Amino acid sequence: MSEAAVDMPPRKSELADPVLIRARGITRRFGPGLPALDAVTLDIRQGEILGLVGESGSGKSTLGRILLGLIAASEGSVTFDDMPMPPLRPTEAQIVFQDALGALNPRRTIGQSIALPLVNAGWSRERRADRISELLQSVGLSPSDAARYPHQFSGGQCQRIVIARALALGPRFLFLDEPVSALDVSVQAQILNLLARVQAEAGLTFLFVSHDLEVVRHFCDRTAVLYRGQLMETGPADELYDAPRHPYTRALRASVLNGGGLPELVPETPGSDAAPGGCRFAARCPKVRPICLIERPPERPVGPDHTTACHALTD
Amino acid sequence: MCALRSLPSPQTKSPAPAAGVEVTGLNISLPGPRGRSAIVRDLSLSCAPGEVLAIVGESGSGKSLTSLAISGLLPEGAHVTGSVRLGGRELTTLSERKWRDLRGREVAMIFQNPRGSLHPMLPVGRQLIEVLRLHRRTRRVEARAEAVKLLTRLGLPDPQNLMLRVPHQLSGGMCQRIALAMALAGRPRLLLADEPTTALDAAVQVEVLRLLAETVAEERIPMILVTHDLAVVEAVADKVLVLYAGEMREYGPVSSVLQRPRHPYTVALTASGPSAAHRRGRLPQIDGTPPAPWDRPPGCSFAPRCANASPICQTELAETGNAHRLRCHNPAEAAHV
Ligand SMILES: Nc1ncnc2c1ncn2[C@@H]1O[C@H](COP(=O)(O)OP(=O)(O)OP(=O)(O)O)[C@@H](O)[C@H]1O
Ligand SMILES: Nc1ncnc2c1ncn2[C@@H]1O[C@H](COP(=O)(O)OP(=O)(O)OP(=O)(O)O)[C@@H](O)[C@H]1O
Ligand SMILES: [Mg+2]
Ligand SMILES: [Mg+2]
Numbered sequence: 001m002s003e004a005a006v007d008m009p010p011r012k013s014e015l016a017d018p019v020l021i022r023a024r025g026i027t028r029r030f031g032p033g034l035p036a037l038d039a040v041t042l043d044i045r046q047g048e049i050l051g052l053v054g055e056s057g058s059g060k061s062t063l064g065r066i067l068l069g070l071i072a073a074s075e076g077s078v079t080f081d082d083m084p085m086p087p088l089r090p091t092e093a094q095i096v097f098q099d100a101l102g103a104l105n106p107r108r109t110i111g112q113s114i115a116l117p118l119v120n121a122g123w124s125r126e127r128r129a130d131r132i133s134e135l136l137q138s139v140g141l142s143p144s145d146a147a148r149y150p151h152q153f154s155g156g157q158c159q160r161i162v163i164a165r166a167l168a169l170g171p172r173f174l175f176l177d178e179p180v181s182a183l184d185v186s187v188q189a190q191i192l193n194l195l196a197r198v199q200a201e202a203g204l205t206f207l208f209v210s211h212d213l214e215v216v217r218h219f220c221d222r223t224a225v226l227y228r229g230q231l232m233e234t235g236p237a238d239e240l241y242d243a244p245r246h247p248y249t250r251a252l253r254a255s256v257l258n259g260g261g262l263p264e265l266v267p268e269t270p271g272s273d274a275a276p277g278g279c280r281f282a283a284r285c286p287k288v289r290p291i292c293l294i295e296r297p298p299e300r301p302v303g304p305d306h307t308t309a310c311h312a313l314t315d
Numbered sequence: 316m317c318a319l320r321s322l323p324s325p326q327t328k329s330p331a332p333a334a335g336v337e338v339t340g341l342n343i344s345l346p347g348p349r350g351r352s353a354i355v356r357d358l359s360l361s362c363a364p365g366e367v368l369a370i371v372g373e374s375g376s377g378k379s380l381t382s383l384a385i386s387g388l389l390p391e392g393a394h395v396t397g398s399v400r401l402g403g404r405e406l407t408t409l410s411e412r413k414w415r416d417l418r419g420r421e422v423a424m425i426f427q428n429p430r431g432s433l434h435p436m437l438p439v440g441r442q443l444i445e446v447l448r449l450h451r452r453t454r455r456v457e458a459r460a461e462a463v464k465l466l467t468r469l470g471l472p473d474p475q476n477l478m479l480r481v482p483h484q485l486s487g488g489m490c491q492r493i494a495l496a497m498a499l500a501g502r503p504r505l506l507l508a509d510e511p512t513t514a515l516d517a518a519v520q521v522e523v524l525r526l527l528a529e530t531v532a533e534e535r536i537p538m539i540l541v542t543h544d545l546a547v548v549e550a551v552a553d554k555v556l557v558l559y560a561g562e563m564r565e566y567g568p569v570s571s572v573l574q575r576p577r578h579p580y581t582v583a584l585t586a587s588g589p590s591a592a593h594r595r596g597r598l599p600q601i602d603g604t605p606p607a608p609w610d611r612p613p614g615c616s617f618a619p620r621c622a623n624a625s626p627i628c629q630t631e632l633a634e635t636g637n638a639h640r641l642r643c644h645n646p647a648e649a650a651h652v
Contacts, residue, residue, distance in 0.1 A: 056488020178514075213517055214590070
């Protein structure tokens, strides 16, 4: 079950690379109150792994679902390959969730589960069988595993099966919504090695959600940081880890557990959440200014291919 | 300093001083595809008041079942032998009625799947207020104010509005913190937390861990924390139990087990995380998977994946050590990692 591939050469995502998914001013409301996503503008470049981090409830899953066309945005537009986006076809984009066991039908063998997208796409029985064997092998399982049921596999193996199913129709884009969060470190390493290999082999594009900044730095080319529906910072993954600029990214970075006790955190500035027009992080921001409460900071470049939205970083 | 204060003080008289948990020779078996098979075998552990014991191990190693056994919530069909004692009381033989009385009030469990512990159709605020009223015998307005305080402390935005929503309208991490607030509301004497911060981002994780650690210290209660994150173990736990295929492999103080791991499995675990050293390279991984409970090999069940394995590992299991216990014939040198 060893990952055959050796070290991947460091990839680089360039500003000039063609854009696969272009999201402009995406807002999503689920009712009264502040929107779950607030005018998010983001490019996902062909062949890159874009990391998406942010606290729980910040809108990561919602953004991914909108990019896949699974739910509609309240405002804004998404294009895929420069085409305005109807719901994406399964041959183009797939999703992998954190809860792998929950994503598999317990009454179907895993062969049947993997076959489903192929059946829907009109594949013949023989082609399906070949494809299933090939997929199982590519994720480090054996073709004979096709006859077994989900509960007979470990969490890490279930995640491999879900990845195999996601790859069945050869999609170009995968939305990986915390695919390794539920796995222990050793299995996490297996899955990340597997994903890195299939990504490199097929030149796939990933949007990868994780809470683990170290995993994101390791695995991703670029990182985007969401806070309560607003994009705070976007830039090269190692820069966001080694030299974060936005006060929120800095707070996240300072929270990474590093073998000591619990780190001290930035003090929570008392006061209400910002007014709808302002920066959502203002209420917790150590660098807050009066303007932050009333006017949302625009995104500005702070380095090559690195932007942040913060009034305090303008001078 | 962060903006955390101690838990809102309860209206009821202060509960009895907490006792430690003592698990001895615990075996759990469940019906499986090849008949009944032993899932957790010969497990012993202890956790004193004010202490945090972490349980780590690969998915399927029996971490959740162990904590379910301690909280009397094992799935139907489970057989348990051995003993689980809380203070002087034996818990494995408790009737379901006694358990209902104990659970929530004395023994609180935070589940791996937080949605599962919330009623799907009721607004989460109502659920939390009910629990607060039940345990603290306060009036609704006071319970509501306490609920808001608790949720604010857990870093949830706009708690007033949030309390009106039902679970499916909340993200997983939000449900997790509501379930945590409900567990703490009863001021339990023993806390079991199964992956309580898996769904949380780094900053909120620190807040939640701090809240748990403070609760354990202030209330002098034992806490058993199931996690797969060794950084979490290092940050908050006093002791750690490394499980592999339902059996203890290494057990002792965190400073000893994680700083100087001896079992090859623990050594591999501590080396598996991403670090700056191998950025973008292939991560070190342990090849293969643990055996299914029904075809565990004799001897050491890690042997088939172990670089140090020798013939004796295929036939018997050795246990050594006292404060730092180890089951391995060929441990790693006690070098500092
Ligand atoms: N169907 C829904 N109805 C109402 N509100 C919703 C719905 N789905 C999501 N939300 C709200 O939208 C916000 C963003 O949720 P989302 O699930 O995208 O967060 P997330 O960043 O993925 O969080 P997590 O890290 O916990 O998975 C949350 O406030 C959530 O309560
Ligand atoms: N209700 C059940 N019926 C039958 N087998 C079960 C049941 N619950 C768990 N098991 C089996 O018991 C073993 C241990 O499961 P457990 O949930 O304790 O693992 P875990 O260490 O918590 O894993 P994870 O990290 O994935 O949560 C697994 O092999 C699992 O398949
Ligand atoms: Mg999510
Ligand atoms: Mg579990």
